Amino acid sequence: MAVLSLAERLSAIAGQAFEAEGLDIAFGRVQASDRPDLAQFQCNGALAAAKQAREKGSGTNPRAIGEAVAARLRDEDIFADVSLAGPGFINLTLTDDYLAGFAALVAGDARSGAWAKDTPETIVIDYGGPNVAKPLHVGHLRAAIIGEALKRLMRLAGDDVTGDIHLGDWGKQMGQLIMAVRDEMPDLPYFDKDITGPYPAESPVALDDLARLYPQASAACKADTAKNEEARRITAELQAGRPGYIALWRHFVSVSHAGLKREYDDLGVTFDLWKGESDAQPFIQPLVELLESKDLLEESEGARIIRVAREGDSKKIPPLIMISQDGSVLYGSTDLGTIWDRKQSINPDRIIYVVDARQSQHFEQVFRASDLMGLFPEDRLEHQGFGTINGPDDKPYKTREGDALPLRVLLDQMKTGAVDRVDTSLSERGYSKEELADIAAKVGMAALKFADLSNPRTTNYIFDIDKFLSFEGKTGPYILYAAVRIKSVLERAGMAEQGSAVMITQDAERDLVLSLAAFPDAMRQAYEKRMPHILCDHAWRLAQSFSKFYTNCRIADEPEPAVKASRQVLARTTGEQLELVLGTLGIAVPDRM
Numbered sequence: 110m111a112v113l114s115l116a117e118r119l120s121a122i123a124g125q126a127f128e129a130e131g132l133d134i135a136f137g138r139v140q141a142s143d144r145p146d147l148a149q150f151q152c153n154g155a156l157a158a159a160k161q162a163r164e165k166g167s168g169t170n171p172r173a174i175g176e177a178v179a180a181r182l183r184d185e186d187i188f189a190d191v192s193l194a195g196p197g198f199i200n201l202t203l204t205d206d207y208l209a210g211f212a213a214l215v216a217g218d219a220r221s222g223a224w225a226k227d228t229p230e231t232i233v234i235d236y237g238g239p240n241v242a243k244p245l246h247v248g249h250l251r252a253a254i255i256g257e258a259l260k261r262l263m264r265l266a267g268d269d270v271t272g273d274i275h276l277g278d279w280g281k282q283m284g285q286l287i288m289a290v291r292d293e294m295p296d297l298p299y300f301d302k303d304i305t306g307p308y309p310a311e312s313p314v315a316l317d318d319l320a321r322l323y324p325q326a327s328a329a330c331k332a333d334t335a336k337n338e339e340a341r342r343i344t345a346e347l348q349a350g351r352p353g354y355i356a357l358w359r360h361f362v363s364v365s366h367a368g369l370k371r372e373y374d375d376l377g378v379t380f381d382l383w384k385g386e387s388d389a390q391p392f393i394q395p396l397v398e399l400l401e402s403k404d405l406l407e408e409s410e411g412a413r414i415i416r417v418a419r420e421g422d423s424k425k426i427p428p429l430i431m432i433s434q435d436g437s438v439l440y441g442s443t444d445l446g447t448i449w450d451r452k453q454s455i456n457p458d459r460i461i462y463v464v465d466a467r468q469s470q471h472f473e474q475v476f477r478a479s480d481l482m483g484l485f486p487e488d489r490l491e492h493q494g495f496g497t498i499n500g501p502d503d504k505p506y507k508t509r510e511g512d513a514l515p516l517r518v519l520l521d522q523m524k525t526g527a528v529d530r531v532d533t534s535l536s537e538r539g540y541s542k543e544e545l546a547d548i549a550a551k552v553g554m555a556a557l558k559f560a561d562l563s564n565p566r567t568t569n570y571i572f573d574i575d576k577f578l579s580f581e582g583k584t585g586p587y588i589l590y591a592a593v594r595i596k597s598v599l600e601r602a603g604m605a606e607q608g609s610a611v612m613i614t615q616d617a618e619r620d621l622v623l624s625l626a627a628f629p630d631a632m633r634q635a636y637e638k639r640m641p642h643i644l645c646d647h648a649w650r651l652a653q654s655f656s657k658f659y660t661n662c663r664i665a666d667e668p669e670p671a672v673k674a675s676r677q678v679l680a681r682t683t684g685e686q687l688e689l690v691l692g693t694l695g696i697a698v699p700d701r702m
Contacts, residue, residue, distance in 0.1 A: 111218075111222075111223065111629070112214050112215060112218050112220075112222045112474050112627075112629065113225060113227035114206065114222075114626065114629035114630045114633075115150070115203075115211060115627075115630075116139050116140055116141065116150070116210075116522070116630050116632075117628045117629075118178070118329060119139035119152075119201060120137050120138050120139045121137070121581070122137070122182070122187075123137030123138075123152045123154070123178070123182065123199070124136070124138075124306040125136030125137070126178045126181040126182050126465055127154060127158065127178055129173065129181055129240055130178060130181075131179050132154075132158045132174070133158070133161075135154075136154030136157055136366055137178075138151060138152065138153075138154060138157070139151070139152045139201065139638060140153075141151075141627065141630070142200065142201075143525055143590055145198075145404045147194065147200055148192070148200030148203040149201065149202050149623060150177075150200075150202075150203075151199065151201065152198075152199040152201065153197075153198055153199075153620060155171045155172070155174040155175035155178060155179075155195050155197030155198075155199065155629070156171045156196060156198075156285050157509075158174050159171035159174055159197065160662050161529065164346045167478075168348070170197075171196050171197035172193065172196055174197060175193045175196075175198070175199055177195035178192060179191050179192070179193050179199050179312075180197060182201070183198070184436070186204070186484075187203055187204060187207040187599065188201055188202065188203060188204065189202045189203060189204045190202040191204070191406065198367070200354055200502070201216040201588075202567070204287060205315055205612075205613040205619060208220075208310065208608070208609075208613060208622045208623070208626070209322075209611040209612055209613050209622070209675075210360075211622070211626055212622045212625060212626070212678075212679065212682065213611045215628075215680075215686070216611065216678050216679075216682040217624050220493055220689070221263075221273055221628065221682065221685045221689045222625065222626070222628045222629050222634045222686065223265055223359075223628065223629065223632055223689065224266060224420075224628075224632040224636070224646070225266055226266045226268065226395070226628070226636075229266070229267040229268045229269065230268050230269070230456055230457075230458040230459055231268070231270075231271075231456065231457045231458050231459075232257060232263055232268050232269070232270045232455045232459045232460070232461060233271045233273060233451050233455055233456065233459075233460045233461070234256055234260050234270060234271070234272050234444060234461045234463060234644075235254065235256075235275045235447075235460065235461065235462045235463065235464070236252050236255070236256020236257070236259075236260075236262070236272065236275075236463035236464075236545035237252055237253055237271050237273075237274035237275060237276075237373070237378070237380060238252055238274070238276075238277065238464060239274070239276060239277065239369055240276070240277035240278070240282060241276055241277060241282075241361050241363055241365040241385070242282065242283075242317075242320070242322075242323045243282070243284070243319075243320070243323055243363050244316075244320050244362050244368070244372075244515055244516070244517070245369065245372045245515070245516035246391040246467070246512075246513035246515050246516055247498055247503070247505075247506045247513055247514040247515075247516060247519055247572075248497075248498075248513050249516055250376075250516060250519070250557075250561065251465075251495045251496075251497075251561060252463050252464060252465070252495070252500060253373065253374070253378045253397065254378070254557075254561050254563070254695065255377075255493075255495055255566055255641060256272065256463035256560055256563065257377070257378045257379070257695045258288045258492070258693065258694050258695055259375075259461070259463065259639060259641065260272045260634070261694075261695065262635060262636055262641065262644070263636065264653065264692050265632070265689075265693055266394065266632070266636050271381045271382060271455055271457070272380045272381045272382070273380060273381065273382040273383075273384055273386065273451075274380040274382065274383050274384070274385075275370075275384065275386070275447065276362070276365075276383065276384070276385030276386065276387075277385065277386060278358075278361075278362055278365075278385035278386055278387050279347075279348065279385060279386035279387040279390065279438070279443060280344070280387075280439070280440065280443075281340055281341060281344050281388065281437070282327070283344060283347055283358055283361070284325065284340040284341060284342070284343035284344030284347060285323065285326035285327055285340040285343075285344075286319065286322060286323055286326055286329055286361060287299075287331075287357055287358070287465075288326055288336070288340050288343055289322040289323070289325055289326035289341050289698060290313070290314060290322065291355065291359075292614065293322070296312060297313055297356065297357075298353065299353035299354065299356055300353060301353065302353070304352075304353060305352045305353075305538075306352055306356065306383060308352075308353070308356035310356075312360035312361075312364050313360065313601050314360065314361070314364065315364060316364050316365065316367070316368040319361060319364060319365065320604035324561070325388065326340070332601070335516065338434065341433075341435050341612040341659035342433075342435065344437050345435045345436045345437040348390065348436075348437050348438060349436070351576055354552075358387075361447070361544055363386075363387070363412040364513050365531060366383065369525065370702045372516060372520075376520075376554070377554060377558075377695050377697065378695070384447070385451070386440070386443040386447070388445075388446075388447070388450060389438075389442075389443040389445075389446025389447045389449070389450060390438075390443075390446065390579040392445075392447075392448075392450055393438055393442055393443075393446050395449070395483075396431070396442070396445055396446060396449060396484075397413070397431065399484075400415060400431065400482055403481075403482055403483075405478075405482055406431060407586050409428065410434065411430045411434035412431075412432060412433050412434050413428060413432040414428040414430050414431060414432055415429045415478045415481070415482075416428045416430055417473075417477035417478050417481065419477075421520050426470070426473060426474060426477070427470075427474070427595070428474075429441040429442075429475065429477075429478045430442070431445075436613065438472065438511045438600040441471070441474060441478070443476055443480060443483065444471075444475045445475060445482075447480060447701035448460065448475075448479055448485050448490075449484060449486065450486055452485060455699060458489065459489045459490075459491065460489070460490050461491045461493055461639070462491065462492045462493065463493050463495070464491075464492060464493075464495075464497055465494060465495060465496075465497075466494030466496060466567060467668075468492070468494065469492060469494055472490075473492075473700060474492075474493035476490040476492075481528075484514070490568050491639070493566065494566075494567065494568075494637045495566045496564075496567055496568045496569035496570070497569045498561075498568050498569070498570065498572050499570065499571050499572065500571070500572060500616070501571065501573075501647075502538075503571060503688075505570075505663075506572050509524045510628075511553055511626075519572075520557075520558075521555075522553070523553040523555045523556060523557050523573055523574065523577070523578075524549065524550065525561075526556075526574050526578045527549040527550070527552040527553030527555065527556065527578060528546075528549040528553075528576075530546075530552065530578055530580070530586070531545055531548050531549040531552055531702075532545060532549075535548065535558055535702065539694075545559070547699065548699045548701075548702055549698075549699070551697050551699045552578070552585075552586050552589060552702075553699070554585075555585030555586060555588070555589045555696045555697075555699075556577040556578045556585040556586055557577065557583030557585070557690075558694060558695055558696050559584060559588065559645060559694070559696065560572075560573075560577040560584070562641045562642060562644075562645050562694055563583060563642050563646070563649075564642060565640060565642050566640055567637065567644065568640065571634055583649050585696065586629070587652065588649060588687070588691065589654035589696070589699070589702070590697060590702055591651075591655055591656065591687065591693070592652075592687045592688055592691060592698045593698065593699060593702040594655075594683060595655065595681075595683055595684035595687065596684060596700065596701065597681055597701065598659065598664055598665065598680050599677065599680055599681055599684065601665040602664045602673070602676075602677050602680070603665075604666035604676045604677060604681065605653075605673075605674040605675075605677035605681070606674060609671075609674035609675065609677070609678050610671070610674075610675060611675050611678055611679065612671065612672065612675045614672060615661060615662055616661075617627045617654075617657045617658040617660070617661040617662050618658060618662060618675075618679065620654050620657060620658070621654045621655060621657070621658045621683065622679070623680055624647075624650050624651045624654035624655075624677060624685060625651070625654075625682060625686060627647060627650070628651075628686055628690070629649060631643050631644060631646070631647035632644065632647075640693060644690055644693060645691060645694065648687060648691060648694075649689045651683060651686065651687055651690070652687065654683075655680075655683050655687075657684075658676075658680075660678065663676075664676045664677065664680060
């Protein structure tokens with residue numbers, strides 16, 4: 110069973126005090142204080158209680174309610190101070206004995222105080238979304254990092270979570286690529302309609318070929334209407350099952366899969382499923398039949414569409430195209446087919462899409478269509494969009510040529526920067542080249558991931574390698590160093606005996622305990638808001654609190670045995686919680702730095 114947070118415990122106590130005054134127990138909600146210089150916690154329920162009383166015809170003053178509730182709370186021996194501020198804010202400060210007892214609970218918890226859901230769900234998280242035949246670029250970074258963090262966070266909360274990469278492997282780009290290979294190698298058997306197989310087992314193209322051919326084909330289609338129409342026709346024939354095209358397409362997918370996996374492995378991002386848009390193809394016809402049975406499919410300029418606009422919409426919501434004019438399927442139809450597939454194979458309670466915020470209208474169309482046809486409820490489909498990574502000009506990060514920066518280039522930039530930092534500080538301390546390389550890789554990845562995740566998911570941010578790699582300030586390397594320092598401290602001080610009591614003798618110890626105690630609430634907020642930056646904020650505060658503790662409290666050389674043991678417990682508990690939070694964010698911690 111999860112450890113109840115301090116805020117939950119205090120809310121229950123304050124709620125009983127409100128109830129004793131004939132008021133709703135919900136008014137007792139307690140939160141961390143907005144003014145930690147005045148108190149540790151606060152309860153603002155007296156104001157809401159007075160407002161409710163006025164609505165019912167009572168002239169009860171919020172301060173009078175606050176005074177009555179505060180008087181009851183002063184009878185509780187867990188509070189060192191209960192005071193009233195302003196029109197009725199109740200300020201609460203706990204005794205050191207109560208805080209020490211709570212710290213002991215966290216220290217003895219295998220989950221370091223992590224919050225857990227009362228009712229876990231089965232969830233699919235759709236993140237990644239790369240396209241076959243196209244190398245990953247900077248635009249794929251946030252989907253991967255945020256999706257991985259949300260997956261880990263939800264698993265820590267108790268959910269059964271499946272991560273799906275959802276490859277773009279079935280759209281017009283496949284037709285363009287088949288056309289490009291045909292133009293370059295027309296004698297291959299895949300293009301002869303009279304040949305139905307077997308086809309060569311080895312791919313005629315490598316990953317570098319795909320990366321070269323796709324941009325050529327895309328540019329040709331933009332410049333030449335006839336080429337564009339030909340690519341559309343080839344796409345429709347592929348989706349209709351033409352054997353040669355299917356065989357060549359399988360080579361594209363296989364070659365791309367190997368390259369993509371290497372990139373994601375370097376990022377520390379994994380997927381349970383490597384399904385793509387093509388996996389939705391078997392469900393397209395059943396979807397069409399279902400839509401027809403509900404009279405939801407109609408003809409429009411040669412295409413078949415689903416009207417999803419609603420009366421009262423504040424903005425225009427276009428119809429969702431189910432089948433295009435040339436008979437091919439588009440993103441909307443494959444997304445609906447994928448929902449059908451997930452419903453049959455996984456039967457999730459919820460499906461979450463971690464995709465660029467600029468795709469919000471598309472997902473609104475898909476979610477509405479799914480709800481209209483009774484496929485999956487709209488309120489259990491979530492698009493958790495994110496902002497862009499920008500350059501110094503505050504525009505989406507691109508190369509000098511104006512193209513999206515390849516992810517490999519970005520990762521190499523971070524790695525080179527981390528190697529320079531690590532070599533400068535550690536090369537003279539007896540580290541082997543292998544260990545230096547491992548530390549540099551972890552520092553670089555911590556810098557990259559923390560820089561991304563520490564920004565609210567919905568905002569844009571500017572990519573700044575020097576800032577990200579700094580060991581000072583709110584950065585991944587700073588927090589990584591704090592985690593490693595704790596390991597070093599414990600190595601010198603030894604581990605406290607099992608059952609050693611926690612005691613608070615200095616302000617820095619109290620501050621550290623309060624930071625540890627904030628974890629379950631931070632985790633719950635990060636989960637409910639789908640905002641990993643809240644966990645980053647907690648890690649930052651915890652690292653700061655430990656730094657203050659380390660500076661002001663002797664540990665290894667503390668002469669008083671009971672105090673030394675207590676501080677060892679606090680250091681160990683901090684290290685375990687900090688590593689748990691970093692691991693949830695997808696950040697690995699080296700053994701030493």
